[in-house]
Amino acid sequence: MNMSRHHISVTVNGNKREADVDSRTLLVHFIRETLGLTGTHIGCDTSNCGACTVILDGKAVKSCTILAVQAEGKEMLTVEGLAKDGKLHPVQEGFWEKHGLQCGFCTPGMLMTSYWLLQKNPNPTEEEIRRGISGNLCRCTGYVKIVEAVQYAAQKMRQPEAPVPAR
Amino acid sequence: MxxxxxxxxxxxxxxxxxxxxxxxxxxGNYVDDIKLPGMLHLDFVRSTYAHAKITRINAEKALAHPGVLAVVTGKDLEAAGLAWMPTLMNDKQMVLPTDTVVYQGQEVAGVVAEDRYAAADGVALVEVEYESLPVVVDPRKALEPGAPVVRPDKNTNAVFHWEAGDKQAVDKTFKEADVVVKQDLYYPRIHVSYMETIGCVAQFDSIAGKLTMWMTTQAPHAVRTVASLVTHIPENKIRIVSPDIGGGFGGKVYVYPGYVVAAVASIKTGRPVKYINDRSEDHQSTAFGRDWYMTAELAAKRDGRILGLRINTTSDHGAFFGDANPSKFPAGLFSICTGSYDMKAAYAEVNGAHTNKPPGGITYRCSFRVTEAAYAIERIVDILAHKLNMDPAELRKKNFVPADKFPYKSALGWSYDSGNYQAAMDKALKKIGYAELRKEQEEKRKRGELMGIGISSFTEIVGAGPANTFDILGLKMFxxxxxxxxxxxxxxxxxxxxxxxxxxxxxxxxxxxxxxxxxxxxxxxxxxxxxxxxxxxxxxxxxxxxxxxxxxxxxxxxxxxxxxxxxxxxxxxxxxxxxxxxxxxxxxxxxxxxxxxxxxxxxxxxxxxxxxxxxxxxxxxxNPPNMTFPFGTYVCVVDIDRGTGEVKVRRFLAVDDCGNIINPLIVEGQIHGALAMGFGTAFMEEIKYDSDGNQLGGNFMDYLIPTAVETPRWETDKTVTPSPHHPFGAKGVGESATVGSPAAYVNAVVDALSHLGVTHVDMPLHPWRVWQILKDKGVAL
CATH class of the missing domain: 3.30.365.10 (Aldehyde oxidase/xanthine dehydrogenase, molybdopterin binding domain)
Structure with a gap:
């Protein structure tokens, strides 16, 4: 178990962050423990649940399945980076408005996957939303309200109105 | 102004x-988000065997590994009098085994290290030698003479015998009956799979002599009292904090061995200790739900009038009887099994057994075994309808407790506070277009297409509970x-x-x-x-x-x-x-x-x-004067693919009555979530064991919970029948849909196949199981 150390530099939510990590350190542990961004969660150990989803170089990835060293030089967006200037992102608004969360544990991953889905497909059908979030498990909502939340966000992003304050 | x-x-x-x-x-602030200065990490060596003697634990290599501070075994805990702990049902449970393991995945030794990686390394380096012992995983076999005895401290696998009702009166109804139906119903073992696994951070302040535990618990106060009674730490020197909890559903009422080991480790090291289960560990060792083998029988007149109900059950409690029940109710509130129906007599019996499986039983949004009760009655009523060639909605209406009979004393002694079952059913049938669906089904059958409609008109019992009967280890359930x-x-x-x-x-x-x-x-x-x-x-x-x-x-x-x-x-x-x-x-x-x-x-x-x-x-x-009795009628419409056996839930309508509503959005959310869990139960989820006690559904690769793709678009509606004894007429709603929905799904699938002579299929109704039936009946494509 001789572990080599690596110096990595990652742009996280617009800020450059640097750290030394073990070669085996998972990206999710780097995010949560090194960077202290605990919004990204760990819900399983088989890459099924998606609670750890973040955006890495524009793509939604499960950060439990990527090594921290693989993020070297990349840009990363976590749930903490969604709201801007005290204003919620439309996907955050949608989840709040439509009761798209209950315990909140899957929520950061769901938000990031929804964010990515709407980047790729700004006007998804219900079927496309359901397929799009199928790599993220939620045990509380039964998904209907999450689908409605994503539809709300899609609508909002196509027709921007005054964003909702974060508090 | x-x-x-x-x-x-x-x-x-x-x-x-x-x-x-x-x-x-x-x-959010969940347990794993808590980071304290100097915090250590605890991870567990877990048993690879379901039943074995531990002949040797060698921790030398682990202790030599950088970052590993300590390895805690059952022998260490025994010296402190903490190798065993009490359960909520007056049994006791191993914290760590001193010589025998009794289920696969059981904690064998705790490794305390500077970080979670070093702790995991340490776990891999602890050498444990086992001598395997005979295994029993089926509770029915566990109660047979000569079965391997699960517990080293007991000479029998029998846990309890519970019964309710008048056996003779029920026997009489079966003699008077024109028609009798009987069905074996297995309610599979499932795991609630909250998205956040269990864990804690234990911090012992040696100056103040105070133990603080941030933990994933649904019942922090009871935990504090029990912890004080067991450890003799004064109760004012124990602080339990439940931070944000990522779903509990009953699985986080239990006190798990890891919590105790974390507390001991913090006391011993003087540093905070974090313990968080991996998903696989969680699935293989924390509380399961159900695992009940029921035989339900119904006696009725030819016109469909139900006379009596008899249910015999063998229940699996794993190696320790630790169900998170009110202490006077070893079988939970199973005696609600007469459901929404007015009948003269009923009798229910449950025999609990130990097996070489983890303890549990009361989880997964079950309202203390009301899930099993509602499933049994709603299934057997459908089977009676089938036998009488009556419409299942008609049969239910004929037997509903009438709205003018509330408060209603059930055959098994509950006093139902209020209800209007007929109104909920009428609303549901009208809204879903029941008559039209039956016509469509008839036409589809002529074309060889498989479509089914399932109804469940459940009665819940919640709000535990009145102090005269409800307590947990003596603590009244106010x-x-x-x-x-x-x-x-x-x-x-x-x-x-x-x-x-x-x-x-x-x-x-x-x-x-x-x-x-x-x-x-x-x-x-x-x-x-x-x-x-x-x-x-x-x-x-x-x-x-x-x-x-x-x-x-x-x-x-x-x-x-x-x-x-x-x-x-x-x-x-x-x-x-x-x-x-x-x-x-x-x-x-x-x-x-x-x-x-x-x-x-x-x-x-x-x-x-x-x-x-x-x-x-x-x-x-x-102190509630009575329980509350939410109810509703659910209707499920399914289409079955004759090529694959896949069941598609085309529509699902839930008409719930939870009394007066505080926040309609939240009530709807609760119903949606529980419908999805009922869906998972009916179609996807099951923890199986092989005969050696190996768990076959130990992670999210092998244990499937619903995604957005499988789950239908729920439809909901309501009737409002306030509770007469609650200060603002509310009843509770969180578990209505896990209680009510499984029978609706299964009734729909059986209904789709009933013309082929199918009267029952056990859950989960996954495609291969359904396809095998289609093949047997000669209709598979």
Whole structure:
């Protein structure tokens, strides 16, 4: 178990962050423990649940399945980076408005996957939303309200109105 | 100056949740988010065997590994008198084994290290040698003579025998019956799979002599008391904090061995210790749900009138009897199994068994075994309808407890508070277009297509419970609320319950808002910290609204009574001349000269009557006079693919009656979530074991829970039949749909196949199981 150390530099939510990590350190542990961004969660150990989803170089990835060293030089967006200037992102608004969360544990991953889905497909059908979030498990909502939340966000992003304050 | 009245958002408003801003911005505070200076990590060596003698544990290599500080074994705990701990059902449970392991995945040794990676390394380096022992995994076999005995400290696998009802009276109904149906029903073993696994951070402050545990618990106060009784640490030196909880569903009522080891490790090392289960560990060792083998029999007249019900059950409790039940109810509230039907006599029997499987039984939103009860009655009623060639809706209507018979005394002794079963069913059938669906089904059958309609008209029993019967280890199952109104008219309210996603920060505030007229935004709700919250038994079995919600109303009313005295003083009037209109008192006939609750709050600290104590606060410990009995009718429509056996739920309508509603949005969310869990139960989820006791569903690769792709678009509606004994007529709703929906799914699938002679299929109804039936019946494509 001789572990080599690596110096990595990652742009996280617009800020450059640097750290030394073990070669085996998972990206999710780097995010949560090194960077202290605990919004990204760990819900399983088989890459099924998606609670750890973040955006890495524009793509939604499960950060439990990527090594921290693989993020070297990349840009990363976590749930903490969604709201801007005290204003919620439309996907955050949608989840709040439509009761798209209950315990909140899957929520950061769901938000990031929804964010990515709407980047790729700004006007998804219900079927496309359901397929799009199928790599993220939620045990509380039964998904209907999450689908409605994503539809709300899609609508909002196509027709921007005054964003909702974060508090 | 005209001041706009504040928006109150009292009961009945579908307001957005107050707790959500932190969750949608990544600022929730779950146990694994807690990071304390010097914190160590605890990980476990787990048994690879289901039943074995431990012949040797060699921790040398682990202890030599960089970062590993200690390896804790059962022998170490034994020296401290902590190798065993009590369970909630007056059994005892191994914290760590001293010589024998009794299920696969059981904690064998705890490795304490500087970080989670070093702890995992240490786990891999601990060498454990086992000598395997004979295994029993089927509770029916466990009760046969000669079966391997699971427990080293017992000479039998029998856990308990429980029965309810008049056996002779039921036998008589079976003699009088024109028709009798009988069916074996297996309710599979499932795991609730909250998205956040269990864990804790233990911090022992040796100077103060105080142990603080942040832990994933649904019942922090009870944990504190039990911990104090077991460890003899004074109760004021134990603080249990439930931070944000990522779903509980009953699985986080239990006290798990890892919590105890973490506390011991913190006491021994003087440093905080974090323990978080991996998903696989969680799935293989924490509490399961169900695993009941039921045989249900119904006696009826030819016209469909039900006379009597008999259910015999063998239940699996794993190696330790630790079900999170009220202590006087070893079989939970299974005696609700007569359901929505008026019958002369019923008898239910449950025989509990130990097996080489993890302990548990009461989890997965089951309302203390009401899931099993509702499934049994709703399935056997459908089987009777099939036998009589009657429409299942007609048969149900014929046997419903009539609306004018409430309060209704059931054959097994419960006093149902209120109900109108016919109304809920009528609404459901009309809304889904039942008659048209039956026509469509008939036409499809002619074309060889498989379509089914399933109904479930369940009755729930929640709100545990009245102090004369409901306790956990002697602690009465009241719950509590303490409200303090600040001088400037805002408030903090604390409760003995603990939300795990149910939205208490919003709904409790709405109750207080309803009672006192304070805006919801002016009320902070806190739960889960035993140093600050009033004592309560916690959140599970849909009890929060019936108990702590009631306490919120009662505490508010105490405050209102004091506010009235202050208002009378301020208005220089007699109390009996005052009128209360939400948020203000005024003298009858002079509403323009009102004193608002905010005025009164300020006066309570600045200008109160000389003969009255200062302050405006109250606490109430609510002892419910009875249980509440939510109900509903669910209708499920399925189409079955003859090529693959895949069942597509085309529609699912839930008409629920949970009494008066606090927040319609949250109620709908609760129903949706529980419908999805019922869906998972019916179609996907099962933990199986092979004959050697290897668990075959130990992670999310092997144990499938529903995704957005499989789950249907739920339809919901409601009827409102208030509880007559609850302060604001609410009943509770969290588990109605896990109780009511599984039978609807199964009834729909069986209905689709009934013309082929199929009368029952056990859950889960996954494609291969259905396809095998299609093949047997010669209709598979």
């Amino acid at each position: 005209a001041v706009e009245a504040p928006v109150i958002h009292e009961m009945g408003h579908a307001i957005k949740r107050k707790e959500d801003p932190r969750f949608i911005q990544g600022h 719950d509590s609320c303490e409200i303090r109104i600040h001088p400037t008219g805002t408030a903090i309210a604390r409760f003995g319950t603990k939300s795990q996603g149910q939205g208490h920060e919003t709904t409790y505030a709405q109750i207080i808002s309803e009672e006192l007229g304070l805006p919801v935004d002016a009320i902070t709700v806190e739960e889960g910290d035993t140093d600050t919250a009033p004592y309560g038994l916690g959140t599970y079995a849909s009890r929060s609204t019936p108990t702590a919600g009631a306490a919120a109303a009662m505490a508010s009313r105490k405050i209102q009574a004091k506010a009235k005295k202050i208002a009378a003083y301020l208005l220089e009037a007699r109390e009996e001349d005052l009128v209360w209109e939400r948020g203000k008192f005024f003298v009858k006939g002079s509403p323009d000269k009102a004193k608002t609750i905010q005025d009164i709050a300020f006066a309570a600290y600045t200008n109160h009557p000389p003969d009255l104590e200062a302050g405006l606060e109250a606490v109430h410990y609510y």
